[in-house]
Amino acid sequence: MPLRDLAIGLGVILIWALNIIVIKVGVTDLPPLLLTTLRFALVALLLVPFHPVARHQLPFLAVLSLTFGTLHFALLFIGLSQAEAGTGALLVQMGTPFATLLAVIVLKEKLGIRRLVGLILSFAGIVVLAGGPTLPAALPTALLLTSALGWAVSQLLIKRGPNISPMALAGWVALFATPQVALGSWWFEQGQLTALGAAGWTGWGAVLYTAVMSSIVAYGAWYGLLRRHPVNRVVPLTLLVPVLAVGLGVVMLGDSLGPHKLLGGALVVAGIGLIVLRFTGRRRTAA
Numbered sequence: 001m002p003l004r005d006l007a008i009g010l011g012v013i014l015i016w017a018l019n020i021i022v023i024k025v026g027v028t029d030l031p032p033l034l035l036t037t038l039r040f041a042l043v044a045l046l047l048v049p050f051h052p053v054a055r056h057q058l059p060f061l062a063v064l065s066l067t068f069g070t071l072h073f074a075l076l077f078i079g080l081s082q083a084e085a086g087t088g089a090l091l092v093q094m095g096t097p098f099a100t101l102l103a104v105i106v107l108k109e110k111l112g113i114r115r116l117v118g119l120i121l122s123f124a125g126i127v128v129l130a131g132g133p134t135l136p137a138a139l140p141t142a143l144l145l146t147s148a149l150g151w152a153v154s155q156l157l158i159k160r161g162p163n164i165s166p167m168a169l170a171g172w173v174a175l176f177a178t179p180q181v182a183l184g185s186w187w188f189e190q191g192q193l194t195a196l197g198a199a200g201w202t203g204w205g206a207v208l209y210t211a212v213m214s215s216i217v218a219y220g221a222w223y224g225l226l227r228r229h230p231v232n233r234v235v236p237l238t239l240l241v242p243v244l245a246v247g248l249g250v251v252m253l254g255d256s257l258g259p260h261k262l263l264g265g266a267l268v269v270a271g272i273g274l275i276v277l278r279f280t281g282r283r284r285t286a287a
Contacts, residue, residue, distance in 0.1 A: 001229055009225055009237045012218045017089070017244035019214040021252055023077055024085040026206025029199045032077035033185035034192050035206060040069065040174040040181060042211040047171025053164060060161045061172045064154060069177025071150030074184060079144035083136035084255045086246030087129065090265050091144040093242050096272045097122040098152035106156060118274030125267030132260020166223045170215055239273055 001009070026035050053061065080088045097119050103109040111119075129135050136144075158169070185192060195203075225234045246265055249255035 001233055005225055005228065008221050009234060010240075012222050012225075013237050013240045014244060015213050015218040016238075017241050017248055019210060019218075020080065020085050020089045020245040021248050022206050022209045022214075023080050024088075024249075024253065025202050026210070027077060027081040029203030029206070030195050031185060031189040031192065032081045033074060033181055033189055034195060035203070035210075036074050036077045037178060037182045037185055038207045039210045039215075040073075040178040042207060043215050044171055044175035044178060046211070046216060047167055048175050051165060051168035051171050053168050053172055057162050057164060058172075060157075061164070061169070062176050064157055064161070064169070065173045065176035065180065067150050067157060068154035069173050070180045070184070072147050072154060073177070074181050075143045075147035075150065079136075079140045079147060082140035083144060084134050085249035085253055086242070086255050086257075086265070087134045087136065087261065088144055089242045089245035089249075090129065090261075090268050091126070091141065092148050092151070093268055093272055094122060094126065094145060095148035095151035095155075096275055098149050099155045100275055102152055102156050107159075115275050118271040121267050121271030121274065123271075125264045125269075125271060128260055128264035128267060132258055132264065134256055134258065134261050166219055167216070170219060174215075236273070236277055239269055239276070242269060 023035075030038070076088075076092060079091070083091070100111075100115055100119060104111050135141060164172075222234075242265065246255075246257070246261065250257045
């Protein structure tokens, strides 16, 4: 990979790792579902007018908005409001093992010894994290793992669904997800108008960053890399996201960094590495 593209890839990884920190800071200013609603609304406003889709693709996008928009993103924002940023990032990375299990169960893909070891290491990492003080309470932990499962289900749907450009998919999923998450905010949260009026640069900055930088700029650059290079040269960079998120959480938010987080995080990242890396140059299907 040329140095320029490698720099772009590392920049994308930094944006996504920092996104975890931004969400964590943003939910201190705005309720998590309200923040998610504003993020989706801005993404839809910026993308939908410029990326039309066919009418027959709308039902698929509506279903994907439930799994990817509401189940993944909404639960991610809620979970991060009650968990350390680094621990939350590690838990959400379980989407890759979940996607592997779903592919074996639903698509009848072969597991293989390498991916089996990767699954065992990933789940062992969660067990180690559970024995330490940084794992959040049962409910936010369950929400973050369910968010990871929503991501995994969404990848399966995208793999089997119609061919839609990434920016069109992001925009229309956001459009369909906006009223869903807004309804959840109205039902479960209070004081939204007061929060909007009192929100400072952290709250509104989180809306802009998660919508523009993470969802549009980063994904646009990422899919550009995927078009120019083999997937198995690009995707392994994502292993750096939880590592950077843990480090940024320690430096910027004062998160703890004990032995359970170090060992558990290392097991999770190593397990995911065994799942996604290809040591023999074989083809990898994009997730």
